[in-house]
Amino acid sequence: MAAEVDKVFKALADASRRKLLDMLHTTNGQTLGQLAERLDMTRQAVTKHLAVLEEANLVATVWRGREKLHYLNPVPINEIYERWIGKFERQRLRALHDLKKALEGNEDE
Amino acid sequence: MNKPKFVYVTYINTTPEKLWNALTDGEMTKQYWWRHRNASDWKPGSTWRHEDYDDSKAVDIVGKVVESQPPQRLVVTWALPADAQNEAKHSRVTFEIEPYMEAVRLTVTHDELEPDSAMLHSITEGWPKVLSSLKSILETGKPLAMSTGRRSRTAA
Numbered sequence: 001m002a003a004e005v006d007k008v009f010k011a012l013a014d015a016s017r018r019k020l021l022d023m024l025h026t027t028n029g030q031t032l033g034q035l036a037e038r039l040d041m042t043r044q045a046v047t048k049h050l051a052v053l054e055e056a057n058l059v060a061t062v063w064r065g066r067e068k069l070h071y072l073n074p075v076p077i078n079e080i081y082e083r084w085i086g087k088f089e090r091q092r093l094r095a096l097h098d099l100k101k102a103l104e105g106n107e108d109e
Numbered sequence: 110m111n112k113p114k115f116v117y118v119t120y121i122n123t124t125p126e127k128l129w130n131a132l133t134d135g136e137m138t139k140q141y142w143w144r145h146r147n148a149s150d151w152k153p154g155s156t157w158r159h160e161d162y163d164d165s166k167a168v169d170i171v172g173k174v175v176e177s178q179p180p181q182r183l184v185v186t187w188a189l190p191a192d193a194q195n196e197a198k199h200s201r202v203t204f205e206i207e208p209y210m211e212a213v214r215l216t217v218t219h220d221e222l223e224p225d226s227a228m229l230h231s232i233t234e235g236w237p238k239v240l241s242s243l244k245s246i247l248e249t250g251k252p253l254a255m256s257t258g259r260r261s262r263t264a265a
Contacts, residue, residue, distance in 0.1 A: 004120075028114065028115060028116075029114070029116075057118055057119075057120065060116040060117065060118040060216065062116055062218070071115065071116035073116065073117055073118050074117075074237045075117050075118065075119045075236075075237050075240050075241060075244075076119075077237070078237035078238055078240075078241045079241045079244070082238075082241055082245075082253045082254075
């Protein structure tokens with residue numbers, strides 16, 4: 001269990017990998033080629049990052065014919081969320097998050 | 110094959126049989142799935158219902174069992190009761206259970222969803238919570254607190 005959590009945090013501790021997750025959040029089920037063409041990175045670098053994300057179970061893959069499709073798997077993130085955020089704090093955090101969004105005028109943050 | 114819309118994976122320290130039971134036995138689902146019962150005989154062609162454990166008339170999701178191979182693979186259709194007769198509005202959920210090292214890998218694929226539908230938004234919020242809680246109950250005997258109460262409208 002501890003090792004699983006370590007992998008998730010290590011995988012998330014990299015801006016390029018977070019960017020990949022953002023891209024899958026916007027459009028789920030993309031191929032390596034689709035992801036690589038929109039990033040300023042070599043295909044090999046993208047492949048490595050995807051492997052780390054898959055190892056941490058943040059990305060799930062499905063083969064469709066000869067294409068390997070990548071899906072955002074938020075289940076491990078939900079486990080981390082549930083670990084530290086109690087049932088009754090959720091409402092207040094949501095309100096704070098909405099306030100921050102409104103003040104900063106940024107939909108994505 | 111249609112392109113799946115969402116794929117969720119979780120690794121659980123349990124056996125395929127226990128995991129199958131946790132998905133298909135209402136006494137188990139009520140503990141981690143918004144106090145709901147998944148009711149069916151789980152035979153291909155049968156119907157299934159996702160209903161309030163305390164009020165079986167309150168049905169949230171209905172569908173048909175498409176494939177059933179205990180304890181490895183379960184495929185069901187998934188719709189609001191209002192759309193029960195309208196198969197064009199049915200989405201599809203596939204549960205795949207595979208042994209993985211000492212544990213079990215559960216893959217849930219939800220596809221054939223209508224783009225931008227209320228159902229789509231509801232399931233993307235619901236599945237990660239339900240699957241985290243399923244993992245918790247099988248590994249520790251306790252569900253996660255957020256998933257034990259009823260919620261007014263539920264999809265996953």
